[in-house]
Amino acid sequence: MRRFDPAGPVKGFYREEWNLGVVDQRAEDVVRRGIVGPIRWLPALRPWKMLADPWCHELPDGRRVVLAERLDYWTGRGEIWVAVLGAGEDPTRARFAPWMRAACHLSYPVLGRDDAGALFLLVESWEARGLYLWRERPGxxxxxxxxxxxxxxxxxxDATIWRAPDHWWLFCTFKDDAPNARLHLFRAKDLEGPWTAHAANPVKDDPTSSRPAGPLFWCDGQLIRPAQDCSETYGGGVTLNAVTRLDPDxxxxxxLRTLQPVDAEYPHGLHTLCPAGNVTIVDGKRWATQALDVPRRLLVGARGKLRQRAPAGLPTVLDPLGG
Known part of the structure; x- marks a missing residue:
């Protein structure tokens, strides 16, 4: 069935609304069987706000940090918000608070640990005309x-990091090169680089399964890479790919399967899948009706163009996660 995607003059009567949801299955079970039960959604934000791009990371004490993009539709600028969950706490009880703001748009946070066990963070900041890294320092x-x-x-x-035995690998698309279809790869010995472009870039050109959609993970001996299915609409579904080759040549x-929206509350898209222990966190899309809002769209577009010409204003120090 074709995805609903308003276009042309009709699009002015709709806006995307995204929210985070919890699937009561491990990510590995989702690979094997798909999403078999209802998605439990977080309480929706007030109108003109949304949450998307969830990323979950477990702290040494068993608590889990959930990062997400929080977007204000009136500014068109995303921020990174954080929630810290106790061990075993239901993610639908997450209470998000602002954590990372900049003069430019921020989204798709990636939190992990380097070879020395120190935290690192990547955040999509394409308006800053590059991809940047934050790292935990000794002491x-x-x-x-x-x-x-x-x-x-x-x-x-949507830059996503994977640690292989011989290299760090970076998967991404580019805003200026078919971002929903063309996958690019880079590799480096150290997170700070230098990063070398893959000789075959773009390594894939397919709107059904290229654009990254969450962390890579293992399932039954296969390396799984979630990707967006943008063939009919942006973020229409999540395709679970099994990586069969990953080397410099x-x-x-x-x-393996494509996950389509299965819930009436957010029926128009899925575009992130994140393992979170015994559950899986996703985000879902619905088109909300609204009065024709051409002035808002013009304002957001003008603000976006100004941000792209201005200094990025990226933060230099981020508050500790989890207090």
């Missing part, structure tokens, strides 16, 4: 410093 636990970079001096979209993956 300052939990506090991230940066920005380091640009790691890639292009407007990277080649890349290959096989789609």
């Amino acid at each position: 300052a636990p939990g506090r991230l410093h940066g920005p380091v970079g640009p790691l890639v001096a292009r407007p990277a979209i 080649g890349f290959g993956e096989t789609p």
Whole structure:
């Protein structure tokens, strides 16, 4: 069935609303069987606000940090908000608070640990015309410093990191090169680079399964890479790919299944899948009706163009996660 995607003059009567939801299955079970039960959604934000791009990371004490993009439709600028969950706490009880703001749009946070066990963070900041890194420093636990970079001096979209035995690998698309279809790869020995572009870039050109949609993870001996299905609408579904080759000379993956929206509350899209222990966190889209809002769209567009011409204003120090 074709996805609903308003276009042309009709689009002015709709806006996207995204929200985070919890699937009561481990990510590995979602790979094997798909989403088999209802999605439990977080309480919706007030109108003109949204949450998307969830990323979950477990702290040493068992608490879980959930990062997400929080967008204000009137500014058109995303921020990174954070919620800290107790061990075993239901993610639908998450209470998000602002954590990272900048003069430019921020989205798709990636939080992990480097080879020394220190925290690192990547955040999509394509308006800053590059991809940047924040790292935990010795003697300052939990506090991230940066920005380091640009790691890639292009407007990277949904950049996702994977640690292989021989290299760090970076998956992304680019705002200026078919961002919903063309997948690019980079590799480096150290997170701070230098990052080397894959010889076959773009390694994939397919709107059904290229644009990153969450962290890579293992399932039944296969490396799974979630990707967006943008073939009919932006963020229409999530395709789970099994990576079959990942080396400096080649890349290959096989789609295993595509997850489509299964819930009447957010029936028009899915575009992130994040393992979170015994559950999986996703985000869902619905088109909300509204009065024709051409003035708002013009205002947001003008603000976006001004941000792209102004200094990025990226923060240099981030507050510790989890207090």
